[in-house]
Every structure is written in C-alpha cells, then in structure tokens.
Amino acid sequence: DLANEAVKDLAELTGESAAFFEFDENLIKLIAKKEMANSYHYLKLMSSEIHTANNAFIYSIFPFVSSQVSDHFIKNSDGAFNFDKTKLSKDFDEIRKDKFLVRQERYQRAEISRFCALVFIEIEIVGSVGVTVNSHSLDKQDKEQILQQCLSAARSIEEKL
Numbered sequence: 001d002l003a004n005e006a007v008k009d010l011a012e013l014t015g016e017s018a019a020f021f022e023f024d025e026n027l028i029k030l031i032a033k034k035e036m037a038n039s040y041h042y043l044k045l046m047s048s049e050i051h052t053a054n055n056a057f058i059y060s061i062f063p064f065v066s067s068q069v070s071d072h073f074i075k076n077s078d079g080a081f082n083f084d085k086t087k088l089s090k091d092f093d094e095i096r097k098d099k100f101l102v103r104q105e106r107y108q109r110a111e112i113s114r115f116c117a118l119v120f121i122e123i124e125i126v127g128s129v130g131v132t133v134n135s136h137s138l139d140k141q142d143k144e145q146i147l148q149q150c151l152s153a154a155r156s157i158e159e160k161l
Contacts, residue, residue: 002160003032006129010153011036014146016131020119020157021057023065023127028058028073031127056114057128060101063092064118064125100130102147113138115146117154121161129153 003020011018011034020032062070095101101116116130130150138146 002157003127003129006153006157007032007034009156010034010129010131010149013149014131014133016133016146018129018131018153019057020129021061021127023061023125026069028061028127056101056103056105056116057130059091059103060095060116060118060128061125063095100147100151102143111135111137113143115143115150117147117150119154119157121158126161127157129157 003022007018007020015036017035018033019030022029022031058073062073095118099118099120102113103116104111104113106112111134113133113135114130115133116128118125119127119129130153131146133146
C-alpha cells in the first residue's frame with residue numbers, strides 16, 4: 001500500500017510512468033506501477049515474479065545485493081540489460097555512493113531516460129522507486145527536478161516503513 005501510494009503520487013507529480021521494485025533478499029519484484037498518458041515503462045516478464053529487461057530499476061539494486069544474486073540475474077538475462085559489462089564495477093561504485101541512478105538508453109525506436117532512487121530500511125536495501133521519461137533531451141533543470149522528486153518519493157517510503 002505504501003509503495004502504491006508513493007508511486008501514484010510520483011507519477012502524478014512528474015507526469016511520467018512510475019514504478020517501485022521490491023528486493024526481499026531473494027527476488028526483485030515489481031509491486032507498484034502507475035502508467036501515465038504519453039509515457040511508457042517497458043518490462044519483459046522473465047518469470048512469474050521477476051521482471052527484467054532494459055530495466056534501470058533492477059540494475060540500481062544490484063550493487064546492494066550479493067554478487068551471487070546479481071551474477072545470476074546478469075547471466076540469465078544476457079542481452080536483456082542495456083549496459084556495458086566492462087563498466088559494471090564503476091557503475092556499481094557510483095550507485096552505492098549516490099543512492100540513485102539516472103540512465104539514458106535506447107529501447108527499440110524510443111529514446112528514454114530512467115530515474116531510480118534507492119529505498120532503504122536503515123542500511124538494508126528494500127527496493128528502487130522512480131520514473132521512465134520518453135526523452136533524452138530534458139534540460140538540466142528538468143532532470144534535476146525529476147531526480148529530486150524521485151529521491152523524495154524514496155525518503156517518503158522509508159519514513160513510513
């Protein structure tokens with residue numbers, strides 16, 4: 001319920017599709033999603049509970065899980081993630097430091113930007129919340145505003161947990 005409320009508020013505030021992925025030490029599960037008109041959020045169902053594919057939300061969780069778990073996802077989803085495996089270590093260090101991920105990617109014919117803010121209970125990660133924007137051409141101020149709205153949504157969930 002907390003995730004659904006936060007995702008709905010974030011989507012309405014930004015006007016973009018929003019989602020929350022939960023990490024429960026074994027699985028990364030999509031538990032809340034709100035689609036907005038003229039925006040979209042791409043997911044590919046790999047199993048009944050695990051959603052992957054071009055998904056920065058899941059990627060942003062990887063640095064906080066065991067390498068066994070992240071390696072399993074990456075190995076079983078080869079080609080499904082839009083990243084350069086040679087940059088994993090640097091990417092993961094930045095995500096651990098910043099507690100968020102902003103990534104631009106091309107999905108089929110679309111240019112999209114993803115903003116993901118990590119959600120914690122004390123030092124344990126519980127998930128990732130954020131938005132998918134159908135554009136690479138956001139100006140710096142808009143990008144910063146969207147990122148701050150995502151970070152606020154993450155802190156809101158943490159305060160209520």
